[in-house]
Amino acid sequence: MEWTAVSAARKALVTGASAGLGRAFAERLAAGGHAVTGIDRDAAGADVPFDHLLCDLADPGAVDALIAELAARGPFDRVILNAGISATGRFETIPPEAHARLLAVNTEAPMVLTAGLAAAGALGRGGRLIFVSSLSHFTGYPGAASYGASKDALAAYARSIRKPFEKAFGVSVSVACPGPLRTDHAARHAPEGTDAKKRMPPDEAARRILADAERGRAMITPGSGAAMFALLGRLAPGPVTSAMKRIIYDKLDRSVF
Amino acid sequence: MTGARRRIVITGGTSGIGLELVRRLSGRHDILVAGRREDADALPVLPDGVRYVHAPLTDPEAATQAIAEAILKAGWVKLDNLVLNAGTGFAVDGGIETAGQIRDTLAVNLTASALLARALFPWLDKAGGTLTFVGSVAYKGQGLFPAYAASKAGLHGLARALRAEWAGRVAVQVVHPGPTRTEMHQKAGHDPGRLRTIFIPAYSMAAMLEGVIAARRSPVTLSFGRYWTGGAAWSGRL
Numbered sequence: 001m002e003w004t005a006v007s008a009a010r011k012a013l014v015t016g017a018s019a020g021l022g023r024a025f026a027e028r029l030a031a032g033g034h035a036v037t038g039i040d041r042d043a044a045g046a047d048v049p050f051d052h053l054l055c056d057l058a059d060p061g062a063v064d065a066l067i068a069e070l071a072a073r074g075p076f077d078r079v080i081l082n083a084g085i086s087a088t089g090r091f092e093t094i095p096p097e098a099h100a101r102l103l104a105v106n107t108e109a110p111m112v113l114t115a116g117l118a119a120a121g122a123l124g125r126g127g128r129l130i131f132v133s134s135l136s137h138f139t140g141y142p143g144a145a146s147y148g149a150s151k152d153a154l155a156a157y158a159r160s161i162r163k164p165f166e167k168a169f170g171v172s173v174s175v176a177c178p179g180p181l182r183t184d185h186a187a188r189h190a191p192e193g194t195d196a197k198k199r200m201p202p203d204e205a206a207r208r209i210l211a212d213a214e215r216g217r218a219m220i221t222p223g224s225g226a227a228m229f230a231l232l233g234r235l236a237p238g239p240v241t242s243a244m245k246r247i248i249y250d251k252l253d254r255s256v257f
Numbered sequence: 258m259t260g261a262r263r264r265i266v267i268t269g270g271t272s273g274i275g276l277e278l279v280r281r282l283s284g285r286h287d288i289l290v291a292g293r294r295e296d297a298d299a300l301p302v303l304p305d306g307v308r309y310v311h312a313p314l315t316d317p318e319a320a321t322q323a324i325a326e327a328i329l330k331a332g333w334v335k336l337d338n339l340v341l342n343a344g345t346g347f348a349v350d351g352g353i354e355t356a357g358q359i360r361d362t363l364a365v366n367l368t369a370s371a372l373l374a375r376a377l378f379p380w381l382d383k384a385g386g387t388l389t390f391v392g393s394v395a396y397k398g399q400g401l402f403p404a405y406a407a408s409k410a411g412l413h414g415l416a417r418a419l420r421a422e423w424a425g426r427v428a429v430q431v432v433h434p435g436p437t438r439t440e441m442h443q444k445a446g447h448d449p450g451r452l453r454t455i456f457i458p459a460y461s462m463a464a465m466l467e468g469v470i471a472a473r474r475s476p477v478t479l480s481f482g483r484y485w486t487g488g489a490a491w492s493g494r495l
Binding site: 060063064067090091092094096099100103107108111112115116118119136137139140141142143144145146148149150151152153154155156157158159160161162163164165167168237241242244245249 | 317318321351352353354355356359360363367368371372374375376378379396397398399400402403404406407408409410411412413414415417418419420421422424
């Protein structure tokens, strides 16, 4: 599909925009002059500098309706599929509904949204499409098995569509794999006693990810710590997964989903 | 030769690699096959003595319940092997699948696998059994069928985590077959053309898969390297 006209105001779409990294993306893009549409199950507050739509991304019917709404608002020059939920605990102790819901929100929804927007011609030519995966993509994630699986799946989806989307829409597709962030989400799922100060502030992660996406990078690991961990995970996935088990799984004191 | 009779559940066992695996194992072990075909279509395909449960994985919750009930009905209190082999996918142009194609692919390949692993863990735990996720070499990314590639990457990640979580109790592995001469490509709407002639025969892939299941290693890629070096012959038996 060819675009002959580019709308004057550049438009951006961010899922999971009510808090954390998604909120940081939405605010940063709005500050940079984008007309931002945020999506979340939760409200974002009255004074946010972007337009916020409520949608439960675990609900296939709601996602289908959302695509129709977004198609009318597009085309979007920056699309960030950021929304994600977690489920931490021993895999077999987490209810099946929680695993299914997680896979629906973290994997199915961003894929269906992406394909739906692409099919509707709602991706702006020359734009950027960013999938927020996780640093766990470079290792195993005992204690968050379905979360790790959902983020591995999303990263593979992004890699799969990178060439076809570049060819068809001139859109550059990136995967971002941030490490632990200083967000409420991380605090809720981290083992007791971990130090939040060691985590990267979400705005810094958003800045680094957006900058790397502008350069067209396929894989983004924001920060030197994340890059080092990714390298270690690539070189020695077995030992790194064992270390993850000692650091996270063996310290789990509760299940959170 | 190996010893004891094993109790084995295989999903997607009515065609392709799954059916070839069932054929190899059915004489020596007790097999329960789960599939999407109705009983009347599935039973004539399966070797004598193999149990069958109709459980379409497009509905992961319902299928998990049906399979768990079939295990109870068979009177099995332990499970030595769970082979999550069922898979589906759709070949598309430009990397754009429909919502229905994405949802079906993820439901069958990923969500159902996660829910089955969770539901059948107590049976596997009692036997000190082995859980095998059948992935695909496409798990690293593949523009022709993005959702399929994504689902298989999800299995890779799930296996890595569960192998660590269940270490010492249940062996968890992911095995990534390369291009295999099954009906999958045709079902997916993709014609590999003359390339298909070099694809690995399904019975050879099943032989290599059996060997990897017996060895309990993970992750393992089963492709041309192993096949051309006689992998179907030298792979061990379960």
